[in-house]
Amino acid sequence: MNLVDFQSAHLLVLAPEFLLVILAAVVMGLDVSLPESRRRQLGLVAAVGMFAAMALALIFSIPNGDNALLFGGMIRNDLLSFVFRMIFMFAGAITSLISMDVEGLGRRGEYYALLIASVIGMNFMAASADLVMLYLALETTSIGLYVLAGFLRDNDKSAEAGLKYFLFGAFTATVMLYGFSLLFGYTGQTNLYAIAAAIQNGSVPPFITVVASVLIIVGVGFKVAIVPFHFWTPDVYEGAPTPVTAFLSVASKSAGFAVLLRVFVAGFQGMALRMPGASWLPMLMAISAVTMTLGNLLALKQNNIKRMLAYSSIAHAGYALMGVVAFSQEGVAAALFYLIGYVVTNLAAFAVVILFARVSGSDEIADYAGLSRRSPPLALAMLVAFLSLGGMPPLAGFINKFFVFAAAMRSDLTWLVVVGVLNSIVGLYYYLIVLKWVWVKPAPEGASPIPVSRPYVFALSLLCFAIIFVGVVAAPWLDWAAQAAASLF
Amino acid sequence: MVPLSWYLTLAAALFCIGIYGVLARRNAVAVLMGVELMMNAVIVNLVAFWRYVQPTAIGGQVFAVIVFAVAAAEASVGLALIISIYRRRNSVVADDMSLMKW
Numbered sequence: 001m002n003l004v005d006f007q008s009a010h011l012l013v014l015a016p017e018f019l020l021v022i023l024a025a026v027v028m029g030l031d032v033s034l035p036e037s038r039r040r041q042l043g044l045v046a047a048v049g050m051f052a053a054m055a056l057a058l059i060f061s062i063p064n065g066d067n068a069l070l071f072g073g074m075i076r077n078d079l080l081s082f083v084f085r086m087i088f089m090f091a092g093a094i095t096s097l098i099s100m101d102v103e104g105l106g107r108r109g110e111y112y113a114l115l116i117a118s119v120i121g122m123n124f125m126a127a128s129a130d131l132v133m134l135y136l137a138l139e140t141t142s143i144g145l146y147v148l149a150g151f152l153r154d155n156d157k158s159a160e161a162g163l164k165y166f167l168f169g170a171f172t173a174t175v176m177l178y179g180f181s182l183l184f185g186y187t188g189q190t191n192l193y194a195i196a197a198a199i200q201n202g203s204v205p206p207f208i209t210v211v212a213s214v215l216i217i218v219g220v221g222f223k224v225a226i227v228p229f230h231f232w233t234p235d236v237y238e239g240a241p242t243p244v245t246a247f248l249s250v251a252s253k254s255a256g257f258a259v260l261l262r263v264f265v266a267g268f269q270g271m272a273l274r275m276p277g278a279s280w281l282p283m284l285m286a287i288s289a290v291t292m293t294l295g296n297l298l299a300l301k302q303n304n305i306k307r308m309l310a311y312s313s314i315a316h317a318g319y320a321l322m323g324v325v326a327f328s329q330e331g332v333a334a335a336l337f338y339l340i341g342y343v344v345t346n347l348a349a350f351a352v353v354i355l356f357a358r359v360s361g362s363d364e365i366a367d368y369a370g371l372s373r374r375s376p377p378l379a380l381a382m383l384v385a386f387l388s389l390g391g392m393p394p395l396a397g398f399i400n401k402f403f404v405f406a407a408a409m410r411s412d413l414t415w416l417v418v419v420g421v422l423n424s425i426v427g428l429y430y431y432l433i434v435l436k437w438v439w440v441k442p443a444p445e446g447a448s449p450i451p452v453s454r455p456y457v458f459a460l461s462l463l464c465f466a467i468i469f470v471g472v473v474a475a476p477w478l479d480w481a482a483q484a485a486a487s488l489f
Numbered sequence: 490m491v492p493l494s495w496y497l498t499l500a501a502a503l504f505c506i507g508i509y510g511v512l513a514r515r516n517a518v519a520v521l522m523g524v525e526l527m528m529n530a531v532i533v534n535l536v537a538f539w540r541y542v543q544p545t546a547i548g549g550q551v552f553a554v555i556v557f558a559v560a561a562a563e564a565s566v567g568l569a570l571i572i573s574i575y576r577r578r579n580s581v582v583a584d585d586m587s588l589m590k591w
Contacts, residue, residue, distance in 0.1 A: 132552050139559045143566050150570050159574045166567050167520050167583075171511050174527040177556065178504055181531045185497075185538035190548045 010070045012060045013077050016053040016089065017123055023049035024116040031109020039107040043100035044455065046112040050093035050119065054086055067487055069129055073191045076129035076262075079487040083336060083480065084126035084258045091251040091343055092119040097459040098351045099243040101358060104152050111151060115247065118144035122251055126258035131180045131190040134259065135173075138219070141255060142169050145248060149240040161239025168222060168232040176219025179212040192263065213280040216263060217287075223256030224317045227291045234298075237310035242357060245306060246350030249313045250343040257339055260324055261332055261488065285325045289416055292318030292423040300430050305353055306363050308430065309346070312389060315427060316342055322420060323404045326411040332485035334400075334407040337478055341388070341396035341470050348385035348463035351456060352378055359450045365434055370443020375450040379438050384464045388471070390431035391424050396470035403478065496537035503530035517574075517581040521567050528560045 011018075027046055031039070067078040075081075092115055099115075100106045121140030128134040146169060150162015184190055186208050187198035198204060221229035237245045264280065295315030302308035320342070323335025353363065355378060360367055372379035388395035401424060405417045452460070470477055503526055510523025532553050539549025575581050 132548070132555055135552075136555055136559065139563065143562055146566055146570065150573060153573045153576075156577055159570070159577055162570045163517060163574050166570050167511075167517065167524075170521070170524045170563055170567060171527075174507075174524055174531065177531045178527065178534070181500075181534040181538065181552075184549060184552065185534065185542060188538075188543040188546070190552060 006071070013063075013070060013075070015060045016057040016085065017120055019049070019053045019056055020089075020116050020120050020123075023053070024113045024120075027112045027116065028109050031113075036107075039109075040100055042109055042112055043096045043106055046096040046116060047093045047455070050089050050096065050116070054089045054093070057082070057086060057089070063487070065487070069191070069193065073194075074130045074133040075124075075127045076193075077127070079484040080261065080332075080336070081127035081258070083340075083484045084254060085123045087254050087340065087343055088119050088122040088126070088251050091247060091254075091347065092116065094347050094351075094459050094463065095243050095247040095251075097455045098246065098347070098354055099241075100455050101453055102241060102243055102354060103358075104154070105241050105243065108151075111148070114144045114148050114151075118148070118247070119251070122255040122258075125255045126262075129192050129262075131184060131192065131195075134192075134263075135177060135180060138173060138176075138223075138259070141252070142173060145169075145244075145252060148244045149236055149248070151244065152241055155239075157239035158241060159239075161236045164232055165236045165240070168229075172219050172222035172229060176216050179215030179219070182208055182212050182215070210280070213264070214283075217280065217283070220256050220260050220263070221287070224253050224260065224321075225256075225314050226287050226317050226321060227294050227314070230291070230295070230314050233314055234307045234310040237313070238304060238306045238363075242306065242350060242354045242363075245310075246347055246354075249309065249350070250346050253313065253317060254339045254343060257320060257324070257335060260321075261335065265324060265327060265332055265488065281325060281327060284321065285413065285416060288318050288321040288325055289419045290318075291315070291321065292420060296423050296426040296430075300426070302430075303365055304363050305365050305368070305434065308365065308434070309349060309353070312427065312430075313346065315423065316346075316389075318423070319401060319404055319420060322408045322413070322416055325416070326404075326407040326413065328407065328411055329482070329485045329489060330410060331404075331407040332488060333478065333482040334403040336484055337474075337481040338400040338404050340477060340481070341400035341467070344463050344466040344470065345385055345388040345396055348381060348460060348467060349389060351460050351463065352382045352385065355450055355452055355456060359448070365437055368434065368437045369441035370447060371438040371450075373443050374447050375452070378450055378452065378460075381460045381464050382438055383435060384467055386431040386435055388467045390428040392428070394468070394471045396467045399471050399474045493537060493541040496533060496541075500530040500533040500537070503527070503533065515583045517571050517583060518568075520583070521564065521571070524567075525560065525564060528556060532556055 027042055030042055030045060063077045063079050063082050070077055096112055105111050118141050121137050124137035125141060128137050146162060146166040149165045150159050152158035183195055186204045187195045189195050189198060225233045292315050295311045295318060299308050299311035320335050320338045323331045323338060357363055388397035391397040391401045405420055408417050507523045507527035507530060511520050514520050535549050535553040571581050
């Protein structure tokens with residue numbers, strides 16, 4: 001674990017991140033050199049670049065299974081971080097595609113550059129094995145996202161969303177950092193695995209591990225939007241430009257879960273849990289139950305579709321958290337699988353919202369009336385996405401929920417599973433209400449079809465295909481998730 | 490030499506003052522100052538721990554320097570966001586930012 005055993009082969013592990021850095025620079029360069037009329041292609045460049053980074057990762061960076069700590073112990077090269085990095089790059093690429101036609105966003109090089117910078121930060125969040133690296137990665141992600149949330153300076157709501165996101169984010173990140181400083185102080189180490197070893201030796205008082213875990217839950221809880229750190233979610237989701245909301249709701253949340261899994265299940269907190277006197281698990285169980293319930297109940301009475309999806313994303317964080325509190329290899333696999341399904345599903349839902357808002361200029365659920373007659377393909381995509389969110393078979397949402405519940409059952413959390421199942425029913429209700437507007441209500445007079453340009457067609461068909469594919473052919477994905485979970489321990 | 494616990498108490502006090510500032514102030518700039526105070530508490534913690542627990546290793550110092558850098562980046566982005574909202578509304582008071590309510 002020192003800098004001396006650096007080999008140039010280690011650089012290949014980070015090949016996709018290097019490509020992303022270059023890509024950000026290229027996008028900024030093109031922004032200056034392309035004529036105004038061709039700036040729309042910036043989104044295409046960013047998306048193709050991120051897909052290329054995924055391909056590069058698949059060719060060069062698949063971990064070899066020794067789970068080595070690289071770069072002086074900063075990075076852990078395991079399959080879990082690899083899967084998460086693929087998720088982030090996929091989400092980034094799709095977000096670029098669905099941003100292309102958005103007013104004030106799609107033709108701005110700096111927008112894509114910030115998006116790519118956030119993806120890089122998330123990649124390192126998932127891979128980091130050191131407190132310093134973790135904090136730096138988290139801030140790289142967050143600072144980019146603060147700017148993205150407030151990107152539309154001429155829009156009051158966007159500016160307000162950016163500021164709110166920043167104030168909450170900076171506050172919670174600093175609280176978490178205080179927890180890091182305590183851990184560093186009592187162990188003299190910054191490496192997560194060295195800290196785990198120190199805790200196992202019993203050199204840290206249990207009181208300190210409890211305090212540190214509470215402080216870290218504040219920081220990570222903000223990222224994944226769990227109760228009681230969810231206050232920012234509806235406001236920021238509603239105010240931020242919709243593609244940014246989509247990216248926040250899937251990638252930022254998954255990044256938070258990556259940290260949660262590494263720090264709490266496999267890392268030093270997991271170690272602490274096996275020691276007497278320090279336990280965060282009951283706390284997270286309660287948070288999971290409250291998060292699902294509150295998210296779903298508050299989603300019921302929303303009229304704005306972005307706010308409704310914000311509360312629904314809080315509820316989904318609660319479901320995925322069930323996999324974490326199951327506290328087993330199976331639970332980690334289930335949580336990871338859940339996130340894979342959630343990413344494709346929620347991106348599809350937001351893609352439709354973006355397309356609809358471009359024409360109608362509205363995010364009110366009531367304005368979706370008669371979408372099935374205005375634009376049948378779009379309504380079909382919405383049907384697939386929302387039924388998957390509601391957990392209907394044979395779509396991804398069903399099989400995801402099934403495995404999370406199964407993992408919780410295996411860990412004897414029957415009460416939590418009951419809460420989860422009841423919540424799924426509530427959830428299905430409000431997703432079906434949206435679909436009622438789309439499919440049953442008549443369209444208003446003179447409603448025109450909604451034009452869908454080619455990048456959106458590609459993104460939406462890819463996502464809908466993925467939703468059905470993950471739902472029907474679950475085995476390989478689950479297998480992948482299980483292997484990734486095994487690499488964590 | 491001053492004992493370590495004094496530094497830790499100082500840091501904890503700074504941290505609490507920072508939290509109070511964040512939670513009690515309505516002005517966005519004041520909230521940002523509260524966050525900065527919390528950051529400083531962390532830095533005091535890190536440097537004190539480094540000096541007393543592991544003066545031979547460089548990890549603590551590196552951590553402190555990185556926190557400095559991040560704090561600067563965060564403050565600049567935060568002030569930019571505050572200015573962008575001030576230009577639209579002539580106000581940076583949190584109570585005025587109520588376009589969206591749950």
